[in-house]
Amino acid sequence: MQLLLLRQAKQLLFKSHFVNLKKSIMLLSPKEKKRLYHQYGPCALVTGASSGIGKELAEKLASAGFDLIINARNENNLLAVKASIQSKYNVQVDVIPIDLSIEGNTDVLIQRIHHKNIGLVVLAAGYGTSGLLKESSLHTEINMLRLNCESVLVLSHYYAQRFSEQKRGGIIFLSSMVAFQGVPYAAHYAATKAYIQSLAEGMSEELMPFNVSVLAAAPGPVVSGFGSRANMTMGKALSPEQVGVPILNALGRSGTVFPGWLTKLLVYSLRTLPRWGKVKVMKQVMSGMANQTRNETILIN
Numbered sequence: 001m002q003l004l005l006l007r008q009a010k011q012l013l014f015k016s017h018f019v020n021l022k023k024s025i026m027l028l029s030p031k032e033k034k035r036l037y038h039q040y041g042p043c044a045l046v047t048g049a050s051s052g053i054g055k056e057l058a059e060k061l062a063s064a065g066f067d068l069i070i071n072a073r074n075e076n077n078l079l080a081v082k083a084s085i086q087s088k089y090n091v092q093v094d095v096i097p098i099d100l101s102i103e104g105n106t107d108v109l110i111q112r113i114h115h116k117n118i119g120l121v122v123l124a125a126g127y128g129t130s131g132l133l134k135e136s137s138l139h140t141e142i143n144m145l146r147l148n149c150e151s152v153l154v155l156s157h158y159y160a161q162r163f164s165e166q167k168r169g170g171i172i173f174l175s176s177m178v179a180f181q182g183v184p185y186a187a188h189y190a191a192t193k194a195y196i197q198s199l200a201e202g203m204s205e206e207l208m209p210f211n212v213s214v215l216a217a218a219p220g221p222v223v224s225g226f227g228s229r230a231n232m233t234m235g236k237a238l239s240p241e242q243v244g245v246p247i248l249n250a251l252g253r254s255g256t257v258f259p260g261w262l263t264k265l266l267v268y269s270l271r272t273l274p275r276w277g278k279v280k281v282m283k284q285v286m287s288g289m290a291n292q293t294r295n296e297t298i299l300i301n
């Protein structure tokens, strides 16, 4: 009986240790909060902050004391994020609802915030498409290109100049693990992320001498609003909480981060394949994820 109790106590202890460990991985350490605020504070611009990865990064930055400017299209969702953050942290949150896929709107955002003392920008606004590219709406593909690439170029170009002048700052780009090879059934989305990955890698080296950190965050599948907009089923996926802290911990320490255990597993398991081999594997993976393609395959079969 005593042995049984001892075993149960050990199991409980192990379980609670594991839960605590999991929780601590999802929280910024006090040292990290200090480092981030000192190097990139006092204010951060986060695009795509109303949902998923952007929202998680905004919350974590607020926990480190950053004032925030948060952007997305839907004002009510942004106001809900603002209320949630301000119920927990004593920071200022400015809400700027603007559609960054519309030509000229990114400049409007820049003009509205140019007087702010921003040290960090997180460029998380973005979405994906899936299915056969030849059958997709060209209008939607061009809209995605404008948001995922053009607006990111405009913002990163502006803040590269600002941060170089002030000799400090950080830019976080949202790349993806699909950025490293062609991806059938998400061909154009993967191409937008290849653009982001390449832009971030190049800018990282260019801005290093000016004490400006550039990070490409390349997650694998994450449960967020992304799946439904891209019409993809995210099978095994991480939560935004599992990728937020690893991304912020990597800022200023590396050029690219593959945040979360699942991302690392997927990236490292593909690493030894030649590029054409990776494309073949991604075709298999994506045909399971892209709903449109899967339904068509089922119909043909």
Ligand SMILES: NC(=O)c1ccc[n+]([C@@H]2O[C@H](COP(=O)([O-])OP(=O)(O)OC[C@H]3O[C@@H](n4cnc5c(N)ncnc54)[C@H](OP(=O)(O)O)[C@@H]3O)[C@@H](O)[C@H]2O)c1
Pocket: 047, 048, 049, 050, 051, 052, 053, 054, 071, 072, 073, 074, 075, 077, 098, 099, 100, 101, 102, 123, 124, 125, 126, 127, 128, 147, 174, 175, 176, 177, 218, 219, 220, 221, 222, 223, 224, 225, 226, 227, 229
């Ligand atoms: N989820 C994944 O599996 C995954 C993996 C790798 C990389 N990523 C990348 O991570 C980034 C964030 O994605 P997520 O997973 O967090 O998706 P999400 O939950 O759908 O969040 C996207 C955010 O972008 C905003 N947004 C969308 N269209 C916009 C527009 N035209 N103008 C301004 N804001 C806009 C959305 O708010 P509104 O709808 O209100 O505008 C939302 O706040 C994206 O760049 C995505 O490509 C995602």
